[in-house]
Amino acid sequence: MFTLDYKSRLPIYEQLYKDITRMAALGAIEQGEPLPSVRSLAQELGVNPNTVQKAYQMLEHDGIICSVPGKGSFLSGDVSAISQQREIAAEKLNDALQTAADCGIPKAEVLTQVNDIFSGRSA
DSSP: OOOOOTTSSSOHHHHHHHHHHHHHHHTSSOTTOBOOOHHHHHHHHTSOHHHHHHHHHHHHHTTSEEEETTTEEEEOSOHHHHHHHHHHHHHHHHHHHHHHHHTTOOHHHHHHHHHHHHTTOOO
């Protein structure tokens, strides 16, 4: 369900945060759907439970999930949190494209990288 790159410079908790956010935005996790417990997910991924807990805390802080004591963590019914994440991503994309244009990167090269990312190959 979740994929982590243990060789990445991006911390595991951030990878998990991004993975859950992406799955929520794509509808792979439905609103109100329970997430795995911290312990079970940590065991499944082979990481420290504190790492999973940190990702869950960030997700809860951003309104993407909600935690119910004794019940677990669930994808938030608040669609605005996911919409907000999309808006942030769109702003970052716009900034990156503007920077690329300012640096003289050709449009064809940018489009090739975009196509590579959307087809599953990283640039």
